Amino acid sequence: MIPHKWFSLKLPFHIILLPLLALTLALSLSFAGLTHAASASEGDASDTRSSAARSSTAKVAGFAGPEYWRAVQQGETGRTQSQAREANQLINVQGEEWRQWRNQWVTPIGAYALGGTLAVLLTFYLLVGQSKLASPRTGNTIERWKRFDRALHWTVATLFIILTISGLTLLYGKFFLRAALGDSLWGNYATACKLAHNYLGPLFVLGLLVMIIKWMKHNFFNSTDIKWFMQGGGMVGKAHPSAGYMNGGEKAWFWLLTIAGLVVCVSGLVMDFPNFDQYRETMQLANLIHGSVSLLLIAASFGHIYIGTAGTEGALEGMKTGHVDEAWAKQHHDLWYKEMKGEVRTEGTDRH
Numbered sequence: 001m002i003p004h005k006w007f008s009l010k011l012p013f014h015i016i017l018l019p020l021l022a023l024t025l026a027l028s029l030s031f032a033g034l035t036h037a038a039s040a041s042e043g044d045a046s047d048t049r050s051s052a053a054r055s056s057t058a059k060v061a062g063f064a065g066p067e068y069w070r071a072v073q074q075g076e077t078g079r080t081q082s083q084a085r086e087a088n089q090l091i092n093v094q095g096e097e098w099r100q101w102r103n104q105w106v107t108p109i110g111a112y113a114l115g116g117t118l119a120v121l122l123t124f125y126l127l128v129g130q131s132k133l134a135s136p137r138t139g140n141t142i143e144r145w146k147r148f149d150r151a152l153h154w155t156v157a158t159l160f161i162i163l164t165i166s167g168l169t170l171l172y173g174k175f176f177l178r179a180a181l182g183d184s185l186w187g188n189y190a191t192a193c194k195l196a197h198n199y200l201g202p203l204f205v206l207g208l209l210v211m212i213i214k215w216m217k218h219n220f221f222n223s224t225d226i227k228w229f230m231q232g233g234g235m236v237g238k239a240h241p242s243a244g245y246m247n248g249g250e251k252a253w254f255w256l257l258t259i260a261g262l263v264v265c266v267s268g269l270v271m272d273f274p275n276f277d278q279y280r281e282t283m284q285l286a287n288l289i290h291g292s293v294s295l296l297l298i299a300a301s302f303g304h305i306y307i308g309t310a311g312t313e314g315a316l317e318g319m320k321t322g323h324v325d326e327a328w329a330k331q332h333h334d335l336w337y338k339e340m341k342g343e344v345r346t347e348g349t350d351r352h
């Protein structure tokens with residue numbers, strides 16, 4: 001039985017509580033110390049136990065030694081726990097090679113090619129001017145392009161222009177647009193370009209395929225085209241070389257668009273659909289091919305756009321309205337004109 005006087009002792013509360021807290025703290029600290037010491041000694045023991053195994057691993061992987069890091073730096077695989085394809089490579093050396101190729105070759109050469117083409121076209125326009133109609137318009141027109149052909153042309157052309165603007169933004173935007181727009185606006189614009197490019201690319205593939213199939217029959221070269229090329233397409237001298245439904249230059253553009261366009265499409269699809277398990281290296285190669293060939297195509301398209309608009313009087317009318325003036329048809333596609341008038345059927349002309 002506890003004497004009653006114990007309860008009646010009037011000790012201040014903190015005098016009891018503080019020593020109790022100190023005791024608890026001391027006990028828990030010493031317990032933690034003991035645990036740490038135990039685990040350390042246990043670790044020592046396990047270190048000793050596994051040192052043999054560890055040194056054999058070190059021999060295999062050169063673990064954490066200079067040999068190991070040299071191998072990692074050279075892009076060797078199998079230096080990580082991961083066994084997944086490509087994830088077991090700590091440093092992707094080919095990635096750096098790709099970066100250098102893209103930044104030191106594709107980017108600057110493309111800029112020179114595009115700038116050079118624009119400069120040549122501008123100089124040509126200033127020196128030679130527009131190719132005018134030699135005789136006045138007759139007011140009579142001939143159908144040159146059906147509605148479907150025009151819809152096809154403008155669909156593929158619009159997609160081409162959007163892909164050009166978005167593609168060039170991805171390649172060159174960071175050099176001047178970022179500073180001009182500020183980080184936030186630039187980031188949003190670049191993301192929009194990337195999305196537009198990625199989603200419209202496959203549509204362009206479809207349009208291009210239909211165009212190739214539909215128009216190929218007009219574009220096989222023949223002897224008339226050789227003569228057309230030898231006369232520089234009429235740019236040299238006064239005489240206008242003969243041409244059928246398509247002239248040599250238009251056929252050359254068709255085949256360039258077909259071949260280079262398909263290369264751009266295939267390389268674009270390789271990058272667009274990484275879910276087919278292609279290697280990173282394949283994607284990097286696809287990017288370099290896609291960048292260089294598309295830049296070539298963009299430069300050539302400048303020539304096509306120039307000839308179809310400012311360069312030749314009346315050329316845009318055909319693709320806009322479907323009809324051309326007889327004066328234009330006689331001057332630029334004389335063999336086709338005669339054929340349409342039922343005058344002759346010459347080699348290389350094809351009825352539209």
Ligand code: HEM
Pocket residue numbers: 102160163164166167168170171194197198200201202204205261264265267268269271272287290291294295297298
């Ligand atoms: C013919 C019109 C096209 C042009 C002018 C064009 C141009 C370009 C350019 C200049 C780039 C930037 C390359 C770089 O950043 O290194 C690019 C990237 C790309 N292009 Fe195209 N391209 C065209 C068509 C296509 C098509 C048809 C597809 C797909 C089917 C496609 C898919 C891609 C992809 C996935 C990228 C990488 C975008 C990224 O960095 O995320 N492109 N294109």
